Amino acid sequence: MLTTDRVAGAVLALLALVVVWESRKLPLGSLSNPGPAYMPVVLATLLLACGVALVIVGGRAGRLAAVDWSEWRHAVAILAVCAFAAGALERLGYRATITLALAFMLGVVEKRGVVFTVLFALALALGSFLLFDTLLRVVLPRGPLGL
Amino acid sequence: MVETLQNLALGFSIALTPGVLFYAFAGCVVGTLVGVLPGIGPLAGISLLLPATFGLDATRAIVMLAGIYYGAMYGGSTTSILMRIPGEAASVMTCIDGYAMARKGRAGAALAIAAVGSYVAGTVSVVALMVLAPPLASFALRFGPPEYFALLVLGLLVLAYMSGGSMLKALAMAALGLLGGMIGIDQMSGYFRFAYGVVELGDGIGVVPVAVGLFGLAEILATAGLATPPSVIKPKLRELLPSRREWSASAWPIGRGTVLGFLIGIIPGSAHIIASFVSYAVERRLSAHPEEFGRGAVAGVAGPESANNSATSGAFVPMLALGVPSGPIPAVMLAAMMVHGVSPGPLLIKQQPELFWGFIASMYVGNVVLLVLNLPLVGVFVNLLRVPYPVLYPSIVVFCILGVYAVNGSVVDVWIMLVMGALGYVLRKLDFETAPIVLGVILAPMIEMALRQSLAMSDGHYGILVTRPIAGALLAVGAVLVLLGLRPLVTRSLDWRAKLALAGTKEERL
Numbered sequence: 001m002l003t004t005d006r007v008a009g010a011v012l013a014l015l016a017l018v019v020v021w022e023s024r025k026l027p028l029g030s031l032s033n034p035g036p037a038y039m040p041v042v043l044a045t046l047l048l049a050c051g052v053a054l055v056i057v058g059g060r061a062g063r064l065a066a067v068d069w070s071e072w073r074h075a076v077a078i079l080a081v082c083a084f085a086a087g088a089l090e091r092l093g094y095r096a097t098i099t100l101a102l103a104f105m106l107g108v109v110e111k112r113g114v115v116f117t118v119l120f121a122l123a124l125a126l127g128s129f130l131l132f133d134t135l136l137r138v139v140l141p142r143g144p145l146g147l
Numbered sequence: 148m149v150e151t152l153q154n155l156a157l158g159f160s161i162a163l164t165p166g167v168l169f170y171a172f173a174g175c176v177v178g179t180l181v182g183v184l185p186g187i188g189p190l191a192g193i194s195l196l197l198p199a200t201f202g203l204d205a206t207r208a209i210v211m212l213a214g215i216y217y218g219a220m221y222g223g224s225t226t227s228i229l230m231r232i233p234g235e236a237a238s239v240m241t242c243i244d245g246y247a248m249a250r251k252g253r254a255g256a257a258l259a260i261a262a263v264g265s266y267v268a269g270t271v272s273v274v275a276l277m278v279l280a281p282p283l284a285s286f287a288l289r290f291g292p293p294e295y296f297a298l299l300v301l302g303l304l305v306l307a308y309m310s311g312g313s314m315l316k317a318l319a320m321a322a323l324g325l326l327g328g329m330i331g332i333d334q335m336s337g338y339f340r341f342a343y344g345v346v347e348l349g350d351g352i353g354v355v356p357v358a359v360g361l362f363g364l365a366e367i368l369a370t371a372g373l374a375t376p377p378s379v380i381k382p383k384l385r386e387l388l389p390s391r392r393e394w395s396a397s398a399w400p401i402g403r404g405t406v407l408g409f410l411i412g413i414i415p416g417s418a419h420i421i422a423s424f425v426s427y428a429v430e431r432r433l434s435a436h437p438e439e440f441g442r443g444a445v446a447g448v449a450g451p452e453s454a455n456n457s458a459t460s461g462a463f464v465p466m467l468a469l470g471v472p473s474g475p476i477p478a479v480m481l482a483a484m485m486v487h488g489v490s491p492g493p494l495l496i497k498q499q500p501e502l503f504w505g506f507i508a509s510m511y512v513g514n515v516v517l518l519v520l521n522l523p524l525v526g527v528f529v530n531l532l533r534v535p536y537p538v539l540y541p542s543i544v545v546f547c548i549l550g551v552y553a554v555n556g557s558v559v560d561v562w563i564m565l566v567m568g569a570l571g572y573v574l575r576k577l578d579f580e581t582a583p584i585v586l587g588v589i590l591a592p593m594i595e596m597a598l599r600q601s602l603a604m605s606d607g608h609y610g611i612l613v614t615r616p617i618a619g620a621l622l623a624v625g626a627v628l629v630l631l632g633l634r635p636l637v638t639r640s641l642d643w644r645a646k647l648a649l650a651g652t653k654e655e656r657l
Contacts, residue, residue, distance in 0.1 A: 008319075034599055036338040036340055043322055047322040050322060054315060061578070071373065082561065086565060089558050125545075138199070140553065
């Protein structure tokens with residue numbers, strides 16, 4: 001039966017194998033004089049063992065099909081906003097990036113009114129910039145024209 | 148003892164200066180505001196607010212962070228009692244009877260008992276911290292790399308053993324975290340590991356983006372799409388005073404919770420979570436009316452809340468005295484201290500007494516601030532919960548991005564947070580605990596360095612890890628825990644963690 005533990009165990013075991021494969025580019029060293037690949041290989045072996053054990057004993061866990069993913073659309077939208085912010089922060093600057101990110105989440109994802117969306121997005125973006133950058137002296141990125 | 152009192156006087160002379168007092172106060176207020184937000188617990192709270200301390204000197208920054216920690220812990224109980232949403236994992240048990248009291252019209256009394264319990268527990272446990280940390284630090288001066296290696300491994304094993312679910316899953320998560328901690332430049336050889344040309348990964352992946360991703364963003368991902376927002380019960384100010392019967396019913400649970408919480412707090416692991424679960428179980432066992440539990444028992448609020456706060460101070464003992472974080476929250480505190488150039492460990496108390504004792508004294512001050520501040524202002528904090536969630540969560544996402552970016556001024560950290568958020572969301576759905584990942588990330592470089600230094604000391608003989616008495620004893624305890632943790636897999640029986648989880652689920656259903 002496909003259970004949550006079994007699927008997770010299989011993915012973890014696969015990840016462990018990828019780490020072992022990638023570690024071949026680094027010197028392994030010896031048992032008495034470990035190289036940079038030694039610890040990753042030891043830990044990947046531990047992860048592999050845990051993953052395989054989960055596949056074997058994970059039959060009693062909940063069924064994968066029973067997991068509720070109903071909020072996945074919101075989750076994907078929020079992750080997309082974070083990806084946009086990571087890409088735009090140093091290009092557009094903090095204030096423009098955050099205004100656009102908030103406008104998308106409020107206006108498109110949550111379908112709030114245009115006036116509220118624009119005012120709230122501008123207020124939070126400019127207010128948080130004022131608080132952190134100006135008052136608390138945490139340097140935040142400026143975009144074109146110093147915005 | 149006289150020396151301790153003199154040192155404490157020095158601490159108070161620092162903590163009561165207007166500048167430091169202001170930051171203790173500000174930390175408590177901001178921490179409570181963050182703790183009240185559903186899903187943003189102390190871990191994500193400290194991580195998010197770390198940049199706000201960058202402009203401060205080390206003492207003020209640490210005092211403010213401690214205030215944020217305390218405030219977030221208290222804020223979590225407010226959300227539990229009024230909304231039945233645990234602001235952080237340790238408040239799960241408070242939800243059960245706290246919310247039941249609120250539904251009976253005793254929300255104010257439940258909040259007052261939680262505040263007084265937290266105050267008593269916080270104050271008493273700081274005394275214990277003050278007495279225990281200096282001798283432990285002196286003892287730790289005998290520690291060499293083999294002892295540190297054994298201690299760090301034991302810390303991870305205890306965390307895995309204490310985790311709510313299966314030990315196997317917790318161990319897998321710890322291994323995953325440790326592997327994450329391998330990313331970056333190898334400190335001994337200078338090789339880049341798993342960085343794939345990203346220069347910013349040279350220093351490894353930071354604990355802040357990992358913590359914010361796994362605990363802050365993942366929570367938002369899981370809750371933003373919920374169709375029905377939870378309702379809030381607003382207490383009236385005149386209801387805040389508990390009755391005489393409620394006071395007497397809470398006195399012993401507060402005392403027991405304080406002692407139990409501190410003792411559990413010293414042990415590595417998700418201390419305050421376990422402390423509140425164990426305290427709830429103990430109170431129900433000792434109660435003359437166990438049938439009241441789940442229906443608004445005062446002891447069900449007083450015990451777990453006290454235990455949870457006492458464990459917070461207990462967790463600072465190994466962090467300050469040994470420089471070893473005993474759980475994800477002390478790990479973030481440790482990282483925060485390092486950002487400010489402070490290295491906790493055996494030498495901290497000797498080399499920077501003003502910082503250590505100023506920190507201890509500010510914990511007393513923080514407890515008083517929380518008591519004085521939170522009860523009268525509970526209405527203000529509750530209003531924050533009235534902001535519709537579809538408006539609140541985009542704001543939290545913005546603060547996640549801001550907090551993570553500001554630590555190193557690097558967008559790579561925002562990408563790490565994004566990946567960790569997605570990972571945390573999926574792991575949550577699959578019923579995996581993510582706390583061991585955070586601890587693994589911060590402990591990995593320390594464990595590796597301690598192991599390789601130990602081998603250098605012994606010409607490559609692993610025997611050094613078991614022949615030195617302290618290291619051998621610590622590893623033996625770790626081995627026993629692994630065997631105990633894996634026993635249910637062989638015998639197919641329920642261990643104490645499964646029984647506690649089952650008891651919690653039953654109470655929640657009531």
